Amino acid sequence: xxxxxxTSASKVYANINIHEVNAYETRKTISxxxxxxxxANPEVEKCxxxxxxxxxxxxxxxxxxxxxxxxxxxxxxxxxKFYFVVRYMLNVLAGIEIISAWFILFxxxxxxxxxxxxxxxxxxYLEDGWASNTLKLIMNDLISHRFVFEVKLNNYNIQxxxxxxxxx
Numbered sequence: 405x406x407x408x409x410x411t412s413a414s415k416v417y418a419n420i421n422i423h424e425v426n427a428y429e430t431r432k433t434i435s436x437x438x439x440x441x442x443x444a445n446p447e448v449e450k451c452x453x454x455x456x457x458x459x460x461x462x463x464x465x466x467x468x469x470x471x472x473x474x475x476x477x478x479x480x481x482x483x484x485k486f487y488f489v490v491r492y493m494l495n496v497l498a499g500i501e502i503i504s505a506w507f508i509l510f511x512x513x514x515x516x517x518x519x520x521x522x523x524x525x526x527x528x529y530l531e532d533g534w535a536s537n538t539l540k541l542i543m544n545d546l547i548s549h550r551f552v553f554e555v556k557l558n559n560y561n562i563q564x565x566x567x568x569x570x571x572x
Contacts, residue, residue, distance in 0.1 A: 434503045461543045462495035463534040506568040
């Protein structure tokens with residue numbers, strides 16, 4: 405019999421082969437993520453988690469863009485026609501202490517972080533763009549909040565040395 409001296413806020417895991425424990429093993433700081441990208445190791449395509457505080461929201465770029473139904477990165481012509489889907493994107497500057505980085509959130513991740521349905525946010529954006537007072541309040545409410553973002557480092561980050569991380 406084991407006697408653990410702990411509080412109700414503590415978690416003790418007996419089975420280390422579960423998601424919650426593995427998440428701690430993949431937790432990286434922003435500087436560690438920068439270091440992984442700078443090492444240019446093509447075998448690094450892996451998911452990591454990073455604990456951050458939101459510092460600001462980029463309201464200089466559009467909230468949405470048109471992307472191909474085949475490739476989310478760009479609009480492609482198929483048989484002399486363009487078929488596209490609209491994707492929503494939010495650039496968030498986040499960091500801990502003196503180190504910060506840009507994290508890019510898309511569609512579902514935006515909903516999770518802001519706590520609003522994406523359609524509601526889009527309607528506000530289409531009315532007045534980033535000038536919408538309600539939209540500004542929603543976005544400014546994120547500032548100073550703590551999050552654990554899951555990011556996937558892939559060849560895009562490595563080959564281009566990109567220090568913008570996509571939240572997955």
